[in-house]
Amino acid sequence: MDWSDSPDQATFRKEVHDFIRERLPGPYRGKLEGGDGESDGETFTVGWQADRKSDDPERRDTAVQWATALAEKGWIAPHWPKEYGGAGLSVMEQFIYNQEMAKAGAPSVGGMGVSLLGPTVIVHGTDEQKEQHLPKILSGEVAWAQGYSEPGAGSDLASLQTRADRDGDDYVINGQKIWTSGAQYADWLFALVRTDPEAPKHRGISFITMDITTPGITVRPLTDMGWNQPFNETFFEDVRVPARNLVGDENRGWYIGMTLLDFERSGISGAVEYQRTLDNLIEFLGSDEGTEVTRQDLDTVRLEIADRRIETEILFNFAFRIVSMQNRGMVPNYEASVNKLFGSELHQRLSRTGNKAFGLYGNLWDREVGPMGAHFVRDYIGSVPHTIFSGSSEIQRNVIATRGLGLPRG
Ligand SMILES: Cc1cc2nc3c(=O)[nH]c(=O)nc-3n(C[C@H](O)[C@H](O)[C@H](O)COP(=O)(O)OP(=O)(O)OC[C@H]3O[C@@H](n4cnc5c(N)ncnc54)[C@H](O)[C@@H]3O)c2cc1C
Incomplete structure (x- = not known):
């Protein structure tokens, strides 16, 4: 090759x-x-x-x-x-x-406007919706947030309960979303809402967009373990949204929201980032400053670094495999799950290895005093949700087992 x-x-x-x-x-x-x-x-x-x-x-x-x-x-x-x-x-x-x-x-x-909402509107939106939304995403003028998950609906997303009831030319929305990433910095929100509570659960859901400043929407930031606020709870209380904001047909939202529209699924960014992080770690460990604060004499750390080097190369090649499939007109399926599973778990192992190399210094959180700007301790905390968002590791393993290995559903 x-x-x-x-x-x-x-x-x-x-x-x-x-x-x-x-x-x-x-x-x-x-x-x-x-x-x-x-x-x-x-x-x-x-x-x-x-x-x-x-x-x-x-x-x-x-x-x-x-x-x-x-x-x-x-x-x-x-x-x-x-x-x-x-x-x-x-x-x-x-x-x-x-x-x-x-x-x-x-x-x-451009965030989710570029990766999710834009491609969805390109495929399923009306001409008016395309004109309204696409130019503002392309100029960086409008940022979007994704309102799918709810307190009782994550992996089992089709159980979502947020209601949208038709009233004249509007839908009236009531309910709650959670883990809405970046909503406090977003201008618009796209959401999956229940428009027919009587229908089988996948068939009563619609895909709708709304200006995030619409009266009745409250965005409340949630603080994570690293003291950051990457996501929010988003509440809807009698929020009136014009019916023309529906993307696609009423009650077809599940299929619209689930279409795999983000063509860049190789995960190359993560692979490159981890390779560079490891290079930086190795360089630091060999420097005078590194020698002072590390436990590089420990064989376990040395062996772990060797393992991480091999794993970052594997991740890069998983990404390359997806790209070469797409290049031949094939659509990656369980291969993207392999990538997400391996990449997110490698991220966690890599941050642990980096942290371990510094012994007790690895606990220092302050960027001014922690080795390498406290990168690894912060990343150790920051990598925890990686195996949860965009489909948890268990869900990825289910996909690999059923679609990749052809095993029966449990
Ligand atoms: C950092 C972060 C950002 C996020 N951003 C967004 C966002 O912008 N918008 C949005 O809508 N959502 C977002 N999410 C939510 C994310 O999509 C959900 O957290 C995820 O789908 C898991 O759902 P849950 O948290 O309800 O966990 P649950 O689905 O309740 O899962 C709990 C545990 O059960 C396991 N489990 C569940 N079902 C199965 C099964 N069938 N087989 C085996 N094991 C199973 C899971 O793997 C997990 O370990 C974000 C989450 C995080 C952590």
Whole structure:
């Protein structure tokens, strides 16, 4: 197998590489300049969506500058078709684009608007919905949040209870969503709601969009173990949403919300990030500063690092497998589950190994005093939900068992 770029691919890689070096704003350049991306201060670690709504004008400017630079190239939505304002990149070009962005630690722009809502509207939306939403996603002007999960409906999402009752030209929405990532920084929300409580559970659900400032919506941030607020509880109390905001037909929302529309499913960004994290760890352990604070004399740590090196290469090759399938027009299925399962569990093992290398110093949470800016202890906490969101490890194993191995359902 030939892993090297073709001449055209090499030219495109250079274009992306040079663009990042030229246009990535200073505060986002931590990883580019050899750091772990957090060297510019905590304020820049929570992502573009939070930066654009920050109270700090420098953060806001940084987010706008980066969105503008990407929008000029048409690279906010690299995988969308050109006719809808995307870059229409081929599968291999997307792979290269994502690989270079991940190497530089450049934040992606557009979040769920680009990955989920936009492609859903492109396939299922009306012309009016396309005109209303797509340009604002492509300019970085509007950010979206996803309201699927509820306190009683996560893996078993079809049990969702949030009601939308038709009243004239509106739906009136009542209920609660939870774990709504970034909703406190979002402008619009897309949600799955129950429009027919009498129908079998998958058939009474609709897909609807709403301005997040609509009266009756309350977004309440939830604090995680790392003292961050990545997600929220979102409450709906008699929220009136125009019926024209329904995407697709009433009661067909399950099938609309579940369509696998995010074509970039290779997971290459994670693979590149973990490779770089491991490189940084190895370099630090060999440095004078590293020798002072680590337990690198311990064989267990050395052996673990060797295991992590092998595993990051495996993850990279899983990602490559998906890309080469897509390149041949195939649709990855259980292969994406293998990737998610292996990648999320590797993330947790990697952060544990890094932490272990520092012995008791590994407990220091403060970036000023913790080794490597306290990266590994923070990542140790931050990696915990990785095996839960986007389908838990158990759900991925079910998919691999039934669709991959052909085992009967339990
Ligand atoms: C950081 C983070 C961000 C998130 N962001 C969003 C978001 O933006 N929008 C949104 O809508 N949701 C979001 N979620 C919610 C996420 O989709 C759910 O947490 C996930 O689907 C699991 O659902 P649950 O939490 O209700 O757990 P449950 O489904 O109750 O699962 C509990 C446990 O039971 C296991 N389990 C459940 N069913 C089975 C089964 N059939 N077989 C074997 N084991 C099973 C699970 O693996 C898990 O270990 C986010 C979650 C996290 C952690």
